Amino acid sequence: MKRIFTALAAALLGLTVSCGGQPTNDVIHGPEATGPAVQIPAESAPPGVDQVVWEELTARLTQELSRTGSAAPAIAVPQGAAGSVTDLRLETDGDDTASLDWSYVNLGDYNLDGLVSAADLTPVGIYFECNTESPNWLEASRADGNGDGYIGLADVTVIGQNYQHRVDGYRIETSDNPGNPLGWLPHAAVPFTTAVLNAEGSRLVFSSGEITLWEGMSYRVAPYADIEPQLEYGPGSNLVTWTGNAPEAPLGLQASDGEFVGRIALSWASVPDASYYLVYRDQPDNEIGLTLSPVYEEYVTGDYGAHEYWVRAGNAIGESGLSDGDTGFSGLAAPTGVTATAGLYADRVELSWEPVDGAEGYEVFRDGGAAPAGLIGDASNWDDTEADLLMRG
Numbered sequence: 001m002k003r004i005f006t007a008l009a010a011a012l013l014g015l016t017v018s019c020g021g022q023p024t025n026d027v028i029h030g031p032e033a034t035g036p037a038v039q040i041p042a043e044s045a046p047p048g049v050d051q052v053v054w055e056e057l058t059a060r061l062t063q064e065l066s067r068t069g070s071a072a073p074a075i076a077v078p079q080g081a082a083g084s085v086t087d088l089r090l091e092t093d094g095d096d097t098a099s100l101d102w103s104y105v106n107l108g109d110y111n112l113d114g115l116v117s118a119a120d121l122t123p124v125g126i127y128f129e130c131n132t133e134s135p136n137w138l139e140a141s142r143a144d145g146n147g148d149g150y151i152g153l154a155d156v157t158v159i160g161q162n163y164q165h166r167v168d169g170y171r172i173e174t175s176d177n178p179g180n181p182l183g184w185l186p187h188a189a190v191p192f193t194t195a196v197l198n199a200e201g202s203r204l205v206f207s208s209g210e211i212t213l214w215e216g217m218s219y220r221v222a223p224y225a226d227i228e229p230q231l232e233y234g235p236g237s238n239l240v241t242w243t244g245n246a247p248e249a250p251l252g253l254q255a256s257d258g259e260f261v262g263r264i265a266l267s268w269a270s271v272p273d274a275s276y277y278l279v280y281r282d283q284p285d286n287e288i289g290l291t292l293s294p295v296y297e298e299y300v301t302g303d304y305g306a307h308e309y310w311v312r313a314g315n316a317i318g319e320s321g322l323s324d325g326d327t328g329f330s331g332l333a334a335p336t337g338v339t340a341t342a343g344l345y346a347d348r349v350e351l352s353w354e355p356v357d358g359a360e361g362y363e364v365f366r367d368g369g370a371a372p373a374g375l376i377g378d379a380s381n382w383d384d385t386e387a388d389l390l391m392r393g
């Protein structure tokens with residue numbers, strides 16, 4: 001009967017009550033000055049909260065606080081699960097910068113102003129008796145401090161247990177040895193005032209903005225409270241590790257086309273972040289070697305055929321895709337042991353030379369002429385019936 005009256009009265013007044021689902025003016029602002037903890041004003045309910053419910057809530061909080069004694073709890077940073085960020089994540093943009101993003105955690109701070117205080121009764125009052133079936137549950141859930149899917153007096157108890165916990169911001173910490181609790185170093189500070197409310201209105205989210213990261217380093221965030229004369233730090237969050245980027249596929253692969261005898265030289269453009277390169281020949285899965293710099297030489301003595309090559313770049317994170325292929329082949333050695341008869345025959349000069357490995361034919365030049373004086377197949381002698389001769393293989 002009392003609840004029916006409450007709902008009617010609220011409807012007449014045009015106010016949100018219990019689980020009405022109306023947006024509230026419960027906006028974020030800085031932590032307010034703290035007075036004695038035991039003075040909870042119950043006389044007039046804040047807008048949107050039923051007076052009877054309000055009196056119930058304030059009585060409950062007063063009762064909770066009186067359990068800890070008459071003195072008001074001191075301002076403190078939340079510890080343990082009451083202050084541990086659990087959703088820290090790293091958003092990378094492909095280079096060495098990234099942002100760290102996480103949600104605010106300060107158990108009992110339902111109005112999201114950084115401090116657990118009597119002001120956090122207001123969201124409990126506004127969303128009183130909401131549950132997970134309520135259409136505005138996402139918004140209401142910020143007041144579900146005990147996490148039971150219902151907004152009720154038990155969530156006031158949570159305020160009492162965490163009373164005067166304050167978060168003034170987060171410190172981003174970094175370590176190259178996260179297993180060592182003393183190995184964490186400060187990296188950057190993110191003040192509480194930079195937080196923004198998420199789209200559902202259920203939590204505050206923080207972002208580091210773009211920061212420079214170091215490969216292999218781990219990061220975490222810890223809440224702090226500026227408690228004179230020093231900063232007090234809360235628990236470290238889940239940690240994230242910057243592993244860097246896998247390199248891009250190499251560009252500009254060139255395999256030599258006969259410039260070198262007995263070998264094929266490969267070169268390509270150096271790839272950022274690459275710590276090694278793999279070389280493939282004839283088939284894209286036929287790996288033939290690894291090199292730390294963007295050059296590679298394959299010795300192909302006795303092999304004058306054309307070969308296709310590919311390369312890929314790699315580092316500790318991973319390997320790139322294959323480069324475009326390029327074809328290369330070994331050059332032939334110059335002929336040696338060239339002899340020419342001198343006046344032995346009246347009608348000709350007889351030439352001979354050592355056969356060149358891999359040669360399928362020879363061009364013979366006479367008197368330094370630009371054009372061959374003769375073209376012959378796989379032979380190692382030739383008769384010039386016209387003049388003195390030069391030759392090359």
Ligand SMILES: [Ca+2]
Nearest residue numbers: 109113115116
């Ligand atoms: Ca608060």
Ligand SMILES: [Ca+2]
Nearest residue numbers: 144148150155
């Ligand atoms: Ca609850």
